Every structure is written in structure tokens, then in C-alpha cells.
Amino acid sequence: MKEPICELAREQLTQKEEWRRHASGCPDCRELLVVTEWVTALAASTAITRELPTAGYLFFKARIQEKLSAADRAVLPLQAMIVAAGILLAATIIALLLGGETRVGSIMIDAIRLLLLYAGMIVLGALIVTAVCVVTGYLGNLINTPHRRSGNN
Amino acid sequence: MEDQLFESIYEQTARPLWAYAARISGDASAADDILQETYLRFLRAPGRPDDPKEAKQYLYRIATNLVYDRFRSQTRRGETEIAEAAHASSSTFAADLEMTQVFSRLKEQERMLLWLAYVEGYDHQQIARIAKLSKLSVKVLLFRARHKLAQMIEGEKT
Secondary structure, eight states, X not given: OOOOGGGGGHHHHTXXXXXXXXXXXXXXXXXXXXHHHHXXXXXXTOOOOSOOOOHHHHHHHHHXXXXXXXXXXXXXXXXXXXXXXXXXXXXXXXXXXXXXXXXXXXXXHHHHHHHHHHHHHHHHHHHHHHHHHHHHHHHHHHHHHHHHHHHHO | OOHHHHHHHHHHHHHHHHHHHHHHHSOHHHHHHHHHHHHHHHHHOXXXXXXXXXXXXXXXXXXXXXXXXXXXXXXXHTOHHHHHHHHHHOXXXXXXXXXXXXXXXXXXXXXXXXXXXXXXXXXXXXHHHHHTOOHHHHHHHHHHHHXXXXXXXXXXXX
């Protein structure tokens, strides 16, 4: 398969008469000319029949999406804590139902005791992570806002 | 990105980008969604270019990915034939039904390559970046697509 050399000069030559004359005798260039004209005509006939959204609307929508995803990221540690609490609760209920008499039940009760022992530390850790996320988001906003303002001026 | 800079890029690129999405996906309604999602992704992208020419290429790359994603999900759902039929009979393209029918017979990638090369005037290197292909692949695939379309045009004439 051979890419016609004339392809390299396509943009410069498409409109030139001499190339059109050459194309009439060169099958590769004729093919290129036919396709170029055909696709260009197709593009010209592609009419937009509907109203496109404005740039301002898209800009605003993107900003809202940005804020929402930042908020989602910020509550992620809290969501993890809720899931952990749910698992702990479920385990507690199962352990209470099974009672301390069975082996599984006593193991679970021991595990819950151990977890509760460290629960304070876990909660404190989660709170610190949440605080860091919130502060980082706030600082990020602080850094970005003056930049945008100065950019607009 | 500043509001004004984005507005200027949008003014320059929205219509050609919509036409590209509409012709490649073959669905004017899908083109609306693709257009909107393209600009939203562009605005959210951390390393987006400010230069209008580079921004335009970047936008075409996003739009091409979105068209491919849409095509892949259609293929998974087995809707490709329905989409092609919709393409061929779409009222948006009714004015040039013959051309539309010919164009819809090409594969999605062929339509994309032909459009980028002959409507947008991108060179092989630029198309390779937009379509995430190698320059050599673009050269070969474009050659084949052009040859195929030329034969189809000839076939329509006779």
C-alpha cells in the first residue's frame, strides 16, 4: 500500500487549478480530490437545528460539579466511619444473640471489647482526617479564588 | 480557566465540534450530550490548554473518547444496527440523505479519520494524538477509509 506523495501538499494544493489538472491524470490524487470535496460538502450541509447551551451555562455547571465532587471527597471519611459503625453494630447484635456460651460468641465479644477499647482512638483519628479534608478544601478555595478574581481583572 | 477565555474557545469550537459528534455518532441528540459532556470534562481537566488551537485538539480528543464510549455501550447492548438506521433516516440530516446514507455505511473510526483529516484539516500526527493511535496506523487507516469512500461515491454515481 502506498500513501500518495501528493497527500503531503494537500492543504496547500486543494484549491489550486494546477493540482486539479494533475488530479485528472493521477488516480491517487483524483481519489483524494473526490473524497476531500465530498466530505467538505457533507460538513457544509450539517446544519445545527437546535440551540446549543451557552458558554456561561457550561462554565457554571462545571463549577457546580467541581464543588459537589469536592464535597463528596470531604465526606468520604465520615461515610467510612458510618460503615465501620454499622459493621460493629451488626457484630454486637450477633454476639449478643449467640451469647458468651458458644465459642464464636465469646470470640466476638472479646473482639468487640478490644474494638471498644480502641474506639476512642479510631473516632479521634477519623475526626482528624475529616478536619484535614475540610481545611484542605477550604484552603484550596482560598488559594483559587483570588487567582480567578485577578484573572478576570 | 477564565470565563472569557472559555467563552472565546467555546464560540470557536462548539459548532464544528457538534457537527463532528453528530456525523461520527450518527445521532443529533447524542451529539448534544457529547458536546455538553466534552466541555464539562474540558473545564474539569487539571492540565487543560489555554491556547485555542491546542484546546480545540484537546476537545476533539475528549469528544472522540465519548463517541467511542457511546459506541461501545451500544455494541454491548446490541443497538448498533438500530443506531445506524437512525443515522441514515435522521431528520437532522434529511437535506442530504444520500450523502448521509453513504457516510453511515463507513465504520465509526473511518468516519472519524476522514472528518478530522478533510474537514478539520489535521495532519497525521495530530489525528494520532486525538484518536490515540500511532501515526503509521493513522496513515494506513486513513488511506483505506479514503479508498473505501471513493469507491462508495463512485458506486453511488453509477
